[in-house]
Amino acid sequence: xxxxxxxxxxxxxxxxxxxxxxxxxxxxxxxxxxxxxxxxxxxxxxxxxxxxxxxxxxxxxxxxxxxxxxxxxxxxxxxxxxxxxxxxxxxxxxxxxxxxxxxxxxxxxxxxxxxxxxxxxxxxxxxxxxxxxxxxxxxxxxxxxxxxxxxxxxxxxxxxxxxxxxxxxxxxxxxxxxxxxxxxxxxxxxxxxxxxxxxxxxxxxxxxxxxxxxxxxxxxxxxxxxxxxxxxxxxxxxxxxxxxxxxxxxxxxxxxxxxxxxxxxxxxxxxxxxxxxxxxxxxxxxxxxxxxxxxxxxxxxxxxxxxxxxxxxxxxxxxxxxxxxxxxxxxx
Amino acid sequence: xxxxxxxxxxxxxxxxxxxxxxxxxxxxxxxxxxxxxxxxxxxxxxxxxxxxxxxxxxxxxxxxxxxxxxxxxxxxxxxxxxxxxxxxxxxxxxxxxxxxxxxxxxxxxxxxxxxxxxxxxxxxxxxxxxxxxxxxxxxxxxxxxxxxxxxxxxxxxxxxxxxxxxxxxxxxxxxxxxxxxxxxxxxxxxxxxxxxxxxxxxxxxxxxxxxxxxxxxxxxxxxxxxxxxxxxxxxxxxxxxxxxxxxxxxxxxxxxxxxxxxxxxxxxxxxxxxxxxxxxxxxxxxxxxxxxxxxxxxxxxxxxxxxxxxxxxxxxxxxxxxxxxxxxxxxx
DNA sequence: TCAATATAGTAAAACGTTTTACTTAGATAA
DNA sequence: TTATCTAAGTAAAACGTTTTACTATATTGA
Numbered sequence: 001x002x003x004x005x006x007x008x009x010x011x012x013x014x015x016x017x018x019x020x021x022x023x024x025x026x027x028x029x030x031x032x033x034x035x036x037x038x039x040x041x042x043x044x045x046x047x048x049x050x051x052x053x054x055x056x057x058x059x060x061x062x063x064x065x066x067x068x069x070x071x072x073x074x075x076x077x078x079x080x081x082x083x084x085x086x087x088x089x090x091x092x093x094x095x096x097x098x099x100x101x102x103x104x105x106x107x108x109x110x111x112x113x114x115x116x117x118x119x120x121x122x123x124x125x126x127x128x129x130x131x132x133x134x135x136x137x138x139x140x141x142x143x144x145x146x147x148x149x150x151x152x153x154x155x156x157x158x159x160x161x162x163x164x165x166x167x168x169x170x171x172x173x174x175x176x177x178x179x180x181x182x183x184x185x186x187x188x189x190x191x192x193x194x195x196x197x198x199x200x201x202x203x204x205x206x207x208x209x210x211x212x213x214x215x216x217x218x219x220x221x222x223x224x225x226x227x228x229x230x231x232x233x234x235x236x237x238x239x240x241x242x243x244x245x246x247x248x249x250x251x252x253x254x255x256x257x258x259x260x261x262x263x264x265x266x267x268x269x270x271x272x273x274x275x276x277x278x279x280x281x282x283x284x285x286x287x288x289x290x291x292x293x294x295x296x297x298x299x300x301x302x303x304x305x306x307x308x309x310x311x312x313x314x315x316x317x318x319x320x321x322x323x324x325x326x327x328x329x330x331x332x
Numbered sequence: 333x334x335x336x337x338x339x340x341x342x343x344x345x346x347x348x349x350x351x352x353x354x355x356x357x358x359x360x361x362x363x364x365x366x367x368x369x370x371x372x373x374x375x376x377x378x379x380x381x382x383x384x385x386x387x388x389x390x391x392x393x394x395x396x397x398x399x400x401x402x403x404x405x406x407x408x409x410x411x412x413x414x415x416x417x418x419x420x421x422x423x424x425x426x427x428x429x430x431x432x433x434x435x436x437x438x439x440x441x442x443x444x445x446x447x448x449x450x451x452x453x454x455x456x457x458x459x460x461x462x463x464x465x466x467x468x469x470x471x472x473x474x475x476x477x478x479x480x481x482x483x484x485x486x487x488x489x490x491x492x493x494x495x496x497x498x499x500x501x502x503x504x505x506x507x508x509x510x511x512x513x514x515x516x517x518x519x520x521x522x523x524x525x526x527x528x529x530x531x532x533x534x535x536x537x538x539x540x541x542x543x544x545x546x547x548x549x550x551x552x553x554x555x556x557x558x559x560x561x562x563x564x565x566x567x568x569x570x571x572x573x574x575x576x577x578x579x580x581x582x583x584x585x586x587x588x589x590x591x592x593x594x595x596x597x598x599x600x601x602x603x604x605x606x607x608x609x610x611x612x613x614x615x616x617x618x619x620x621x622x623x624x625x626x627x628x629x630x631x632x633x634x635x636x637x638x639x640x641x642x643x644x645x646x647x648x649x650x651x652x653x654x655x656x657x658x659x660x661x662x663x664x
Numbered sequence: 665t666c667a668a669t670a671t672a673g674t675a676a677a678a679c680g681t682t683t684t685a686c687t688t689a690g691a692t693a694a
Numbered sequence: 695t696t697a698t699c700t701a702a703g704t705a706a707a708a709c710g711t712t713t714t715a716c717t718a719t720a721t722t723g724a
Binding site: 348358381385389 | 711
Binding site: 002045046047048049050051052054055060062065069070072074075078080081082084085088089092097098099100101102107110113114115116221250275276277279280 | 334377378379380386392394397402407412414416417420424430432433434439442445446448608609611612
């Protein structure tokens with residue numbers, strides 16, 4: 001038989017209301033009584049039944065995290081777990097728990113209706129049309145980590161444009177003038193934002209800007225390699241390259257190595273992200289790091305904030321990327 | 333106001349007991365009534381309040397997953413999320429939900445005492461002494477994914493020795509006689525089990541066995557490279573190598589490439605695991621794949637089994653690795 | 665025809681909290 | 695002295711289900 005609040009009350013010679021007040025730090029109980037009750041709770045190894053408390057309180061103190069689990073692909077989504085860790089950390093600090101959910105409409109609706117969770121944190125990749133619809137129409141508290149363009153939905157994301165800026169500014173500080181960019185598909189939002197920041201900063205810093213130095217790839221090793229070779233063998237070879245992904249940077253470094261172009265002496269290199277391929281890049285790359293765990297934390301905090309004060313439904317949030325200087329760039 | 337079982341009962345002109353029986357597929361309700369109630373539930377968009385149901389039922393229908401989240405390192409634990417996906421999938425099929433928990437003693441004890449979860453799935457890396465203790469003494473339903481040597485604890489793991497066998501048997505089938513092994517530290521359980529299977533199969537298949545062909549490394553790129561160079565430049569160069577990790581295989585392939593030793597013509601290569609570095613290995617490697625998602629599924633199923641029938645506390649379980657043939661091996 | 669049995673359903677207790685509204689005893693003020 | 699106030703605590707309702715024990719009603723068997 002698990003120990004209940006009644007057992008504690010009986011043992012302490014008080015009513016269960018009193019015990020409840022002690023548990024929840026409510027006023028009206030003397031110091032002495034509080035201490036005694038707490039001591040007894042400890043002795044009996046009592047912890048409130050979370051379901052009973054949730055029922056009475058009309059709140060699960062639980063947030064669901066929504067991601068595409070079924071078709072999860074570690075290669076394309078290496079950060080998902082790290083994001084979740086951030087979410088869990090922030091929730092746990094506030095006494096909330098985290099539930100992992102697969103992104104199917106039925107499951108999501110089920111959670112909303114059964115009130116198993118008080119709110120929803122959605123990984124951007126899982127935000128399909130129907131789910132999007134559900135969130136908006138049901139007015140269920142939520143926040144998206146990633147890239148919805150719909151203004152009715154709050155989101156948290158890193159400032160990708162700033163990331164592009166940071167890269168260029170560092171290169172410019174190193175003395176580079178002719179900067180190139182190797183990105184993903186032209187339809188890739190993240191890559192494009194990075195490119196936008198890249199271009200703006202290039203202009204502001206008086207860097208040379210050429211169409212032919214902006215390469216779009218399909219993100220694979222092969223197409224990254226092709227782009228790298230084009231840049232490196234062109235008559236107007238740039239003196240620095242920014243790669244919008246780890247894999248592209250790896251391909252670039254390999255191509256440079258094969259051509260006998262030294263990094264950073266012949267060409268400087270900056271990559272985005274430090275996972276999963278950065279340890280294999282030679283030399284150790286300078287990189288624009290996205291603190292994905294922090295994104296998770298921020299998302300969780302925002303959502304809890306909104307739960308506490310639904311009236312001030314705050315705006316979306318942006319986190320700051322940072323620069324980690326390695327050996328693929330250096331002042332010249 | 334959320335809709336409750338009372339609303340459904342009123343609308344259907346039956347008692348709430350009847351509705352409850354319909355919800356839970358219990359006998360004693362006519363076909364006609366069942367249909368009518370179900371229709372009304374659909375119309376009212378009713379779903380049972382999970383906390384209330386859980387309270388009455390004395391079961392949360394929730395399992396907690398325990399991992400080291402705070403100090404999570406994607407490089408050393410790339411599979412954690414995939415394991416969780418498997419767990420979630422299996423739980424969800426049985427109407428259970430998954431809660432993510434950080435591996436601190438206080439949190440774990442809290443979950444047990446508050447009965448927020450009915451059972452615990454522990455990632456092996458998170459199984460510290462105190463937690464281990466807690467599981468055993470409290471008799472809380474649990475299962476470990478990974479490597480506890482304590483027989484009082486049930487676990488699920490892949491058959492690493494079999495993995496080693498599979499590799500050797502494939503190489504032997506390809507016509508290789510002189511097989512080498514590059515593993516992690518001599519204290520690494522996983523690597524050692526693979527090595528054990530490797531040795532047994534080598535003997536059975538009449539392969540040449542030499543001490544100098546068994547290399548232990550600290551698992552890094554550098555030490556993997558050193559081991560590879562030693563093997564490849566030795567006068568008695570083996571004709572095939574099994575690497576116990578993706579990173580070691582990458583290092584090996586690079587070293588072979590530099591020395592001008594072709595894979596698979598000069599030396600054949602098999603690696604364990606397909607994530608995260610296998611796409612960067614040239615040529616595309618033959619590998620022993622561990623279906624970690626399946627490990628998660630199996631663990632979840634076992635735990636639910638045990639919850640249903642606590643009397644038959646089944647033994648630990650093992651999943652089978654499989655071979656994916658790439659271009660780093662071939663029949664000679 | 666009448667007892668026994670099945671079928672379809674219900675009333676009410678139980679689950680373990682939180683919370684609202686109330687009580688009591690003592691202190692304070694006039 | 696008496697009314698008022700405060701501090702400390704309590705009783706009981708509420709939360710929304712499941713489950714147990716019970717009640718009709720219809721059916722069957724002899």
